[in-house]
Amino acid sequence: MNKFDAVVIGGGVIGSSVSYYLTKSGLNVALIEKGDIAFGTSSSCDGNVLIHDKQPGFDTDLAFASQQLFKELDDVLEYDFEYTQKGSIYIIESEEEKAVAEEYVEQQVADGYPMRMMSYEEVHEDEPFLAEDIIAGVEIDCDASVYPMALAYALTEAGQKNGLKIYDHTEVKNIKLNKNKSVKAVVLESGEELKTDNVVNCAGVWAPEIGEMVGIDIPIKPRQGQILVAEKTFPVGKRKIVEFGYMMAKFGDENYKRDVDPKLDELGIAFVFEPTQANNFLIGSSRNFCGFDTSVSIDVMRGLAQRAVRFFPIMKDINVTRAYAGLRPYVPDHFPIVSEVTEISGFYIAAGHEGDGIGLAPITGKIIENMITGLDLNLPVDFDLSFERLNFNRF
Numbered sequence: 243m244n245k246f247d248a249v250v251i252g253g254g255v256i257g258s259s260v261s262y263y264l265t266k267s268g269l270n271v272a273l274i275e276k277g278d279i280a281f282g283t284s285s286s287c288d289g290n291v292l293i294h295d296k297q298p299g300f301d302t303d304l305a306f307a308s309q310q311l312f313k314e315l316d317d318v319l320e321y322d323f324e325y326t327q328k329g330s331i332y333i334i335e336s337e338e339e340k341a342v343a344e345e346y347v348e349q350q351v352a353d354g355y356p357m358r359m360m361s362y363e364e365v366h367e368d369e370p371f372l373a374e375d376i377i378a379g380v381e382i383d384c385d386a387s388v389y390p391m392a393l394a395y396a397l398t399e400a401g402q403k404n405g406l407k408i409y410d411h412t413e414v415k416n417i418k419l420n421k422n423k424s425v426k427a428v429v430l431e432s433g434e435e436l437k438t439d440n441v442v443n444c445a446g447v448w449a450p451e452i453g454e455m456v457g458i459d460i461p462i463k464p465r466q467g468q469i470l471v472a473e474k475t476f477p478v479g480k481r482k483i484v485e486f487g488y489m490m491a492k493f494g495d496e497n498y499k500r501d502v503d504p505k506l507d508e509l510g511i512a513f514v515f516e517p518t519q520a521n522n523f524l525i526g527s528s529r530n531f532c533g534f535d536t537s538v539s540i541d542v543m544r545g546l547a548q549r550a551v552r553f554f555p556i557m558k559d560i561n562v563t564r565a566y567a568g569l570r571p572y573v574p575d576h577f578p579i580v581s582e583v584t585e586i587s588g589f590y591i592a593a594g595h596e597g598d599g600i601g602l603a604p605i606t607g608k609i610i611e612n613m614i615t616g617l618d619l620n621l622p623v624d625f626d627l628s629f630e631r632l633n634f635n636r637f
Contacts, residue, residue: 245438248440248441249441253398253408256599270405277410283447292385298346323388325388326387327384329381333485336487362376362377387482393603424588442610449591453591456589460594462573462593465596468527469568471522473561473562474520478554483514509528509530
């Protein structure tokens with residue numbers, strides 16, 4: 243029977259990051275993935291490393307700390323994960339949105355973050371193909387992007403050089419506990435047991451299945467998102483561009499309603515544009531609860547295209563080559579669960595990041611490293627990311 247200091251379950255960017263940082267600390271770690279590395283959500287998303295979609299305060303602090311870790315990773319990881327820091331822009335359609343944006347920027351600048359309002363002239367000079375009626379913008383200099391699958395490969399490759407053992411195409415069948423409800427071993431589908439005192443559940447939308455093995459109910463459910471991929475073309479936009487109205491609806495006044503077809507709101511569709519290093523671009527996004535269904539919907543595709551052409555009229559002449567859908571691990575309060583479970587010594591959860599898993603992967607890995615090794619990493623974790631903040635069933 244193999245013995246490890248920690249066993250990580252789930253080989254997406256979160257599990258890969260946790261594995262990398264734990265092995266970097268000198269621990270003997272096994273990573274278990276039921277498919278290939280980056281098999282699930284990490285293969286069906288965009289590569290956001292953002293603070294612009296975060297609320298002022300802890301939410302932004304955590305994301306910004308993760309952005310700094312990305313810079314370190316770009317220097318030390320040998321596998322190219324296509325890290326680029328071009329910043330991002332919110333585009334503003336109305337005076338109502340502009341007033342909220344100005345207040346938001348004022349708060350973030352007061353906290354020391356690189357944001358600024360852009361005038362009509364500035365936003366159109368920066369992005370000349372924007373619709374003429376866009377009245378202003380918000381520029382966020384520190385935002386970046388990566389290629390998610392390559393990030394997972396880069397982290398696991400580095401982890402292997404530190405001694406990480408990967409069990410891919412391997413399912414976890416059970417987690418054994420000692421009589422005092424502490425972690426004892428992980429049982430694989432082959433019947434092999436991996437003896438360990440620490441298990442980190444990084445299984446994303448499948449995290450509840452792993453939780454059931456130790457008798458807990460983890461309140462994560464899949465929330466589908468769909469993305470369009472454009473053909474290789476000229477540079478339509480220079481960097482990440484998002485409609486501000488969607489963020490108002492998400493974080494602002496619940497009574498705020500965008501002036502859009504109700505079907506778009508029903509499907510959770512908002513304009514998100516991301517250029518790639520291959521000289522094409524991605525168009526999102528949608529939010530929909532439909533179980534584990536990852537099939538694409540023609541209604542969503544039409545809605546995404548409709549919103550894209552509204553903001554960039556020139557896109558009506560650009561072809562879409564494909565569409566894909568992925569599953570975000572949704573938590574009701576929209577904050578990830580990064581925590582040890584009090585009743586089960588040695589059982590940790592690092593899941594529920596919803597659409598922030600790529601951007602928060604490094605900081606999540608560092609937090610779990612901190613929890614397991616006891617190192618003081620001076621991380622901004624004064625806000626409650628714990629499992630215990632949520633209602634759940636215990637044994």
